Amino acid sequence: MITLAVALSILLLLVVLYLLFRIQVLASIFKGSYRRDIGTSNKVNAALLIAFFFVMGALFIWSFMDSKEEMTLPLASEHGIAIDSMFWLTMAVIGFVFVLTHILLFFYSYKYQHQEGKRAYYYPHNNKIEIIWTVIPAVVMALLVFSGWKTWAKITSPAPDNAVVVEVMGKQFNWLIRYPGADNKLGHVKHTLIDATNEFGIDLNDKNAQDDFPGETSSFHVPKGVPVLLKIRSRDVIHSVFLPHFRVKMDAVPGMPTSFWFIPTKTTSEMQTETGNPEFQYELACTEVCGRGHFAMKMTMVVDEPEEYQKWLATQQTKTFVTQLQAAPADSAAAVAVNSTSVAAGAVAAASN
């Protein structure tokens, strides 16, 4: 019944609109404005353009200012400082161009609207002006390219030797973490060795693998103030590691390990104080579409003071893959199964939110 009423009122509305349109057409035929080339609507539209400029410009400035705090993510990495400052510098440059060109575009449109008896100025070209406005953007671009190169080269340079290595492996639909243990070397892996218990496909015969140990299911730890090298890979489809607070992003590609290194500058508890949010956690998200649970591939990264990190490390180092996989395969199978179901349940819970 209600559907019928809604349908009827929509129909009625459409009929009214149609009648209004017909009346407008007939009225303009009656007034003869259909025969005129350029009527009052030209003035109206020119005025609307200038109004649009001011209203939308004001809306833009207001909404930008209003959202500025919400949109700037707190920063917690060293290279992020360079990225952020370059971002806002570039924003200022393009903001200037944006405002200047829009002022010209809308004001010229308004000012040079049709006037009876006036004639446009025949001005087909001016090579000098063309050269000027080719060279200026070229110079500005060159400057931006140089500063971009400098930052990019620094960020993508090889990681320092003392970097703390952490492996992040993406799979549908969660992240798995592996630490290299005391030797700081990750053991050999092979996808054919993967099964329900050996989720990484670790080759247990490899000597580098002997001291490797897994991270916890929902979070992993890194120390503050030292280079952290993320070794990134995927075992099924492409994922992408995104640590928004650290300005870190790198695809996880099956068959092609990638890496990204950075220096965390604030511990989780420092960030909790800074943001005034005691619940604050650094989150790792997936930014390459990877299937149904793409939006729920969440992992928490805990940044510790180096001493705390060492303490945590000491508690973990005994839980190596070797002991877990060889000691009681059945138990650990159950444990892993529980882990993956809990993650899956998390995804489902998020989905139904």
Next chain:
Amino acid sequence: MSSTDISLHKDVHLEHDDHHDDHHDQSFIEKYIFSQDHKTIAKQFLFAGIFWAIIGGTLSSLFRLQLGFPEATFTFLEPLLGKWVDGGKLNPEFYLALVTMHGTIMVFFVLTAGLSGTFSNFLIPLQIGARDMASGFMNMLSFWFFFLASVIMFYSIFLETGPAAGGWTVYPPLSALPQAISGSGAGMTMWLVSMAFFIVSQLLGGVNYITTVINMRTRGLSMTKLPLTIWAFFLTAVLGLLAFPVLFSAALLLIFDRSFGTSFFLSDIYVAGEALTHTGGSPVLFQHLFWFLGHPEVYIVILPTFGIVSEIIATNSRKPIFGYRAMIGSMLGISLLSFIVWAHHMFVSGMNPFLGSVFMFLTLIIAVPSAVKVFNWIATLWRGNINFTPAMLFSVAFVSLFISGGVTGIILGNSALDIQLHDTYFVVAHFHLVMGSAAFFGLFAGVYHWFPKFFGRMIDEKLGYVHFWITFAGVYLIFMPMHYIGIAGFPRRYYTWTGFDTFNKFMDMNTFITVAAIVAFAAQFIFLFNFFYSIFRGRRATENPWKSTTLEWTTPVNPGHGNWPGPLPVVYRWPYDYSKPGAPQDFIPQNVPYSQTQSSNLPHERDTE
């Protein structure tokens, strides 16, 4: 080649509404369905493009509902979407399918086929003074291959396992493994088959456009006297001809990986409890191949509108386009550069960072010719005598959107900044403004401007204004806030962000965007009404309603087969002699010889009298 059949068909019939009785006689089919007339084919592309745009827009409204109201239940969608809505909740895989199909449809079926197909077909012969395309038959095939591609793509939406759902970029392994997402089953197969036919269609069309522009210009029409529209369509066709075969190869290799066990893009995969045998492939190789088309593709989308907008701004400002040669030069520059910037889509794909720095450099260069174009458009407005037709408003707005979306390209083209912004809503905002909305505005401008030539009637201006203002405001209200969300790091293709504390904000903003998107989409129905109403009941057009200089306006109101009833027009001058000092009228058509315009000839033109 050119036909000598010059009879005029006064009455305008359109294939879509002519459902006569059963006895379709041969001539009807030849005239309206399997027509080889470029004007009819252009209209076929236009109607197909409009159909696809409605589908693409509807899909976007559906996923915007999910993003704007993640907590809501959409039980009212159940009759429409069936099992894809479970208890009022959109299926997350279906959400990805919506996003994927929206992208595919808008980029390829609307803004490539619908835009180039319509305007290149319609305007190339009319503006260069040719009777028809070089090969009418190939041209017809081009549409029907597109039609076939459309049918297959449309059918795939209704598959039980859903259409392709791995994003419009269809990166393998996700797109190669039905175990990874159900859309990669039959849906992806149909996507690939459809795209293969689509590419065939593009190549048939492209060869035709290029041949026609090179060989069939009328007497006197040198390349430096061509309207900018034709330059734009010509370069678009060249880009398509060079880039689409690479997509074809990528699609072919993907078909091999999916169905015949090869490992071009697959390596070391363990999925759904099983280790696959593929080794040695590289998913990044697919990205290189895809973006080698994909980047020129965005210029295939935007270049035709460069031409359309240049033409409309010059005509309605009653001024020559400023820097005609610079406009051609910048289009040439953009076309060339568009082939060597593809890897800026892949800064964080794991490719060698050195490549990243090369592609950053090349990408930022492309800003220079783009800036030149903007300055030239603005300079054309300067001291003009502007007539704000709906087409002109859409063109001015095009320049605005092109600037707004273009400047953020300078940020995204910078590899260091792209680390944070890659695959966030900043990218979504950027390309929706610069190639989505801007290209759509160019398309609308073209439809409003050439409507009298298409259908012999005028499209209603007032409704055009209403359509324009709602759309213009709507587009900015949708995409400006998306930048904020992008700066905050919100990733693309997320079903919902509520699972993350980092992204658990901007709820109102997303709701606002959804409302704006639905209002803007609804406004398009004003255009649809106006379009179809005016085809039949619009005011009758005159031969040259905009007092334009180009050759299409020298044809009869409803040009027949062969376009000009008499001999082909001869061209004497460039297409932008507007408001020339000394001329009695404020425009001199291209086919007026200098001997007839002695009062307005410039010194260097005197010897051609």
